Amino acid sequence: MQKLLLSEKISSLWEGRQKYKHTTGWFGFGIGLLEILGLLASLALIFAMVIKKTGIGVALLAGSIVLGLLSLKPPGFAEVAAQAVLDRKTFELTAAVALIALLGAIYRVTGLLEELSRGLRRALPSDKLVVELIPAIFGLLPVLGGALMSAPVVDDVGDDLGLNSEEKTFLNLWFRHVVFFIYPVGTTLLLASYLAGIEVKPLILVQLPVFITSILAGHAIWLIIEVEESKKDVESPFSKRELGKAIFPILLVASFGVIRRWLIIVGVLLSIAFLAIVRGLELET
Template sequence: MAIDLVIITFLIAILVNLYSYTGFLKSLSQELIRAIRKPKLILMFVPAILGLLPVAGGALMSAPIVDGVGDYLRLEKRVKLFINVWFRHVIFLVYPLSTVLITTAALAGISIWSLIAVEFPVLIAMIVSGYVVGFRSVKSEVKLKLEGPNLNLLIRAFSPILVAIIIAVTLRSYVDGILPIPLTRLSMVLGLTVAITLILKISGAGLKDLVKAMASRNTAELTIAAFSAILLRNVFIASGGPDVLSLVIKPHNTFEVILLLTLVPALLSLATGSSMTGNVVSLSIFKSLLNVGLRETMLIYSSATLGYLASPAHLCYVYSAQYFNTPMSNSYRDMLLATIPTLAVAIITYLLWPY
């Protein structure tokens, strides 16, 4: 499992860097604006699409777009800050190339695709609540007057990500855990490898760009983070942490179970500014207390994600607040208003989803 996660994270980081070096990231955002044209949809979709590329502090990439289009709708700075951070992270609930989602599913011992399926109600709730809170002051809107999109460029820019997902979904039943090799998620490794090859080919990038992407600081940080998550979990278990906590934390009914499954991961992510930490530590704790399955993992993952969004150590939040020149605390009310219904839907999904 450790080899899988480290290799997959390494490949994702390379793909992210190549998107930046080749200019495909800029092309993707520009052509999306031209294709969508409606200001509200631009503010929702552009941060979300750029969220497909998981870079620390990556919300800074969409901040100029949110700022400009937000001015068109006469949005306050605090609202722009909320929209930029909130909608960038919506996609992480169901994005199969998210290193946090991959790691969480692996540590829980469940299929990433099953976890994605059960996260969809939460995804919808997050989109709706973000829309209502973010645009409640907007009375009307009209389409922006822009030239039409370059569909060929848009397809080329988006195709590596799409190819990686299609290959991973298509091959998972045929190669994952079947071949006698130490890779149980070979489909994702193959998908990412093909995606990297494709972006090199269609962008005209060469070996120099590939080496630069492999040796970048971002690649090292993401890869080390994945390895550290596994190491943290193993050290926590080996030190007897779950056993000690199981003596202190003993849920006696469904209400107490739900309270723990939401508060622990949310507070851990809030305190550390890392949803990875919130998920990894929470899973390590609850596996000794509960029968952690798909429903429990969904609630842990959703809670960790929501707690992470408002963390004062969350780089996307920090950088966005600096860009919009407004204190992070100004958007806390909006964050809370959008978080409550989203978390409520996650809890309802937990209660209603089949065992």
């Protein structure tokens, strides 16, 4: 009798474990073995394609398809894909990222990047501030490879301060990327906002302590690095108009993005219109 009761208890515990595994996954987080294999396979495919110099966009698309097919049944994958493609948020995000890239291209082609760099060097009283703010301001620009664009300025000013190549590289990368924690037009923060289903402002407030800590950490390193403080003489005078024209579109887009993320589209369109009007007036004169 006792053996029968023990057998029934073991059987009951096993059935309960199987039901638990079915509902919560192998590790208790709702993740099954097939999902884990799908994730590993998709990551392996992405790494392999990137190593073979395949476009990162194509690699990510292929990896997501593999993940979807292995994690979901084909009908379920098709349904999820259709919902994602036809979702209003997808159109908003695509339009915002495309317009932000267009604004970055306009900055690059029209020479506004150089004007912004010159204006900041003339306006700031210290070369140390230039090294901190130039990468940060360029981090606000929606331009691919922005760190490479700010590098010549940091390299030039760094030589005046007696910095070595490692110190200049660190400062350029550090101060450029810390702004991504709170910048509402940054594609990473924008994507996180859409995926989480919340506005950008709450994300900024949550990450504000991280941003402040990163700024203080970077500035603390400045206190350790020995520099030869010397303000390089600038031939032409500081122009508030030149600097304002270059930085106003960035501030405009950021302001709209803090209010509502979909207003980023409106902000970018207004910024492009502003630059077109300003350039048109300059050509006429």
